[in-house]
Amino acid sequence: MSDTVLSTPVFPAAPPRLALVGNPNCGKTALFNALTGARQKVANYPGVTVERKMGEFLSPAGIRVQIVDLPGTYSLRARSPDEEVTRDVVLGRFQHEAPPDAMVCVADATNLRLHLRLVLELKKLGRPIILALNMMDVAEARGCRVDAAALSAALGVPVVPTVAIRRNGVAGLLDQIDRSMTVMTASTARSHSSPCGWSEPSARELRAYHQEVESILAAALRDAGRPSLATQRIDAALLHPAIGLPFLFLVLFLMFQAVFAWAAVPMDMIDKGLGWVQAAAGAALPDGLLKSLLTDGIIAGVGSVVIFLPQILVLFFFILILESTGYMARAAFLLDRLMGGVGLHGRAFIPLLSSFACAVPGIMASRTIENRADRLATIMIAPLMTCSARLPVYTLIIAAFVPERTVAGGLIGLQGLVMFTLYAAGILSALAVAFVLKRTIFKGARDPLLMELPAYRLPSPRDILLGLLERARIFLARAGTVIFAIMILLWFLGSFPAAPDGATGPAIDYSFAGMLGHALAPLLAPIGFTWQIAIALVPGMAAREVAVAALGTVYALSETGDALSGSLAGVLAADWSLPTALSLLAWFVFAPQCVSTLSVVKRETNSWFWMLVMIAYMTALAYGAAFVTFRVSSALLGG
Numbered sequence: 001m002s003d004t005v006l007s008t009p010v011f012p013a014a015p016p017r018l019a020l021v022g023n024p025n026c027g028k029t030a031l032f033n034a035l036t037g038a039r040q041k042v043a044n045y046p047g048v049t050v051e052r053k054m055g056e057f058l059s060p061a062g063i064r065v066q067i068v069d070l071p072g073t074y075s076l077r078a079r080s081p082d083e084e085v086t087r088d089v090v091l092g093r094f095q096h097e098a099p100p101d102a103m104v105c106v107a108d109a110t111n112l113r114l115h116l117r118l119v120l121e122l123k124k125l126g127r128p129i130i131l132a133l134n135m136m137d138v139a140e141a142r143g144c145r146v147d148a149a150a151l152s153a154a155l156g157v158p159v160v161p162t163v164a165i166r167r168n169g170v171a172g173l174l175d176q177i178d179r180s181m182t183v184m185t186a187s188t189a190r191s192h193s194s195p196c197g198w199s200e201p202s203a204r205e206l207r208a209y210h211q212e213v214e215s216i217l218a219a220a221l222r223d224a225g226r227p228s229l230a231t232q233r234i235d236a237a238l239l240h241p242a243i244g245l246p247f248l249f250l251v252l253f254l255m256f257q258a259v260f261a262w263a264a265v266p267m268d269m270i271d272k273g274l275g276w277v278q279a280a281a282g283a284a285l286p287d288g289l290l291k292s293l294l295t296d297g298i299i300a301g302v303g304s305v306v307i308f309l310p311q312i313l314v315l316f317f318f319i320l321i322l323e324s325t326g327y328m329a330r331a332a333f334l335l336d337r338l339m340g341g342v343g344l345h346g347r348a349f350i351p352l353l354s355s356f357a358c359a360v361p362g363i364m365a366s367r368t369i370e371n372r373a374d375r376l377a378t379i380m381i382a383p384l385m386t387c388s389a390r391l392p393v394y395t396l397i398i399a400a401f402v403p404e405r406t407v408a409g410g411l412i413g414l415q416g417l418v419m420f421t422l423y424a425a426g427i428l429s430a431l432a433v434a435f436v437l438k439r440t441i442f443k444g445a446r447d448p449l450l451m452e453l454p455a456y457r458l459p460s461p462r463d464i465l466l467g468l469l470e471r472a473r474i475f476l477a478r479a480g481t482v483i484f485a486i487m488i489l490l491w492f493l494g495s496f497p498a499a500p501d502g503a504t505g506p507a508i509d510y511s512f513a514g515m516l517g518h519a520l521a522p523l524l525a526p527i528g529f530t531w532q533i534a535i536a537l538v539p540g541m542a543a544r545e546v547a548v549a550a551l552g553t554v555y556a557l558s559e560t561g562d563a564l565s566g567s568l569a570g571v572l573a574a575d576w577s578l579p580t581a582l583s584l585l586a587w588f589v590f591a592p593q594c595v596s597t598l599s600v601v602k603r604e605t606n607s608w609f610w611m612l613v614m615i616a617y618m619t620a621l622a623y624g625a626a627f628v629t630f631r632v633s634s635a636l637l638g639g
């Protein structure tokens with residue numbers, strides 16, 4: 001409590017607002033996190049942050065300061081939607097939002113020549129600026145020496161060295177913020193709140209900036225240091241024309257194998273634990289509604305999703321490693337030619353790869369693409385990438401229908417291979433859809449890929465661990481809120497009205513959910529779906545993994561005996577034919593089954609039209625693919 005009293009803000013009405021501005025990948029978000037204690041996403045490629053994020057911290061002198069983290073940009077001449085966000089915040093063009101009181105310009109100390117140009121452009125705005133020379137640890141290791149005092153004198157702004165990822169690495173910056181705030185309040189520099197004037201620099205001004213940067217460097221750069229030798233060596237191999245692509249495919253293939261292999265043991269443990277809880281709850285409670293709600297509704301439903309936590313974590317482990325080492329940007333270059341073949345922009349790679357985790361951040365990441373047609377094409381195909389919420393569905397069906405054995409002389413697990421095929425189906429169909437889109441609605445020349453390749457960096461185990469914990473938290477929070485609520489609703493719909501006296505089938509047959517399932521069944525019969533699947537697809541609209549939870553609950557309620565006997569996979573294996581299972585897999589590769597994705601498409605394209613186009617084309621693809629799969633496999637298997 002006493003802390004709160006001590007920290008009474010000096011600016012009770014409106015805390016001063018700072019903005020973090022700088023080139024992409026120089027460590028702005030890392031600084032933001034260090035200052036505010038936030039956990040915004042930090043990764044080693046340009047274009048990680050695509051929207052503004054607000055935070056607050058208390059300076060050493062007890063001033064409450066607001067700070068906004070911004071997308072990286074090379075200039076206020078914003079070319080892409082993420083850069084426009086930065087420009088609009090800096091210039092105060094957002095409605096009801098004054099420009100920031102001061103800017104913390106962040107520059108990568110190892111690449112000052114590039115980064116100082118933006119500092120000069122920002123200085124022109126006449127607002128207070130502090131220059132944070134970030135990545136000083138890397139600069140020192142490479143023998144790069146910058147004289148901060150000389151740089152400050154030449155630039156005419158305070159300069160502080162920082163190491164955003166080190167404990168105490170921002171102490172100097174905090175002190176400088178205090179000093180600047182005091183000067184600002186004394187001179188009432190904060191009174192201007194009108195938007196700033198800014199005009200695009202002319203060619204002559206650009207040349208002048210260039211010369212000014214050179215003279216500043218001559219005064220302040222004592223030693224330019226060496227480029228990272230390790231990065232050059234690794235790139236010589238990993239970007240090699242013959243080795244590059246095969247290596248990339250190997251990495252992706254290993255990732256999908258690992259999702260299966262590494263997660264097996266912990267998943268088994270969770271499964272056993274849940275079975276035990278379900279049995280214990282079943283034994284402890286008297287027969288009745290409460291017991292059914294708890295065991296059939298909540299434990300069977302939510303539990304059937306929670307079990308997939310280990311797989312989600314293995315997948316994110318790989319994605320985090322790719323992102324933090326700097327390999328992600330290389331992968332974009334390696335695939336640029338391939339993407340160009342179907343007309344996609346090279347920058348589409350990062351949004352598409354992020355969509356493996358979730359289409360929502362993937363679609364947001366497409367903001368870094370300048371050209372609107374290219375961006376729309378990327379947004380339209382992003383949901384075809386297999387997101388992590390589809391993993392539970394795939395895994396469940398694979399575990400039920402694909403035998404656990406190895407092929408290719410014991411090297412490759414068959415289940416992992418099927419999983420890889422499903423991912424490949426998503427990727428290939430995305431490329432095919434892009435190919436069609438770019439030749440019909442989104443015609444136009446394709447810009448070349450220009451992207452700075454960051455130096456390779458060893459991922460910090462702490463960051464990876466925190467990243468995984470964050471993912472686990474998000475996943476469990478979803479299971480505990482959205483899925484939990486839907487399961488209770490579904491249990492209710494599946495239990496009422498109760499079966500009439502003398503009914504022979506399971507009670508769910510007579511319930512609302514049963515009625516709905518039976519009503520939808522004729523529509524889905526041509527693709528081989530049972531009425532239980534029809535029920536599960538409806539709540540599955542909220543989020544894909546809910547379909548698994550719903551199957552868990554529907555089958556638990558369909559059991560005529562006590563609680564669900566055996567695992568859900570076992571029940572499905574007994575109830576479905578193989579063609580039905582394959583058809584459902586095909587459906588899930590394409591179906592537009594996630595409300596959050598659709599709403600982010602609406603927001604990012606600023607149009608209902610594209611959202612509806614997405615729903616229409618994906619539903620048509622899903623139904624068509626499931627139909628063909630069901631018919632062909634039925635014919636082949638004689639089912």
Ligand SMILES: Nc1nc2c(ncn2[C@@H]2O[C@H](COP(=O)(O)OP(=O)(O)OP(=O)(O)O)[C@@H](O)[C@H]2O)c(=O)[nH]1
Pocket residue numbers: 022023024025026027028029030031041042043044045046047048049050070071072073134135136137138162163164165166324457
């Ligand atoms: N060694 C070292 N690494 C740093 C430092 N600051 C940031 N990094 C790393 O640099 C990379 C980029 O950091 P971010 O904070 O995501 O950069 P950003 O400026 O927000 O990037 P965008 O959002 O893409 O514009 C990450 O891998 C960070 O861990 C630093 O001072 N020293």
Ligand SMILES: [Mg+2]
Pocket residue numbers: 028029030041048049070071072
């Ligand atoms: Mg950032």
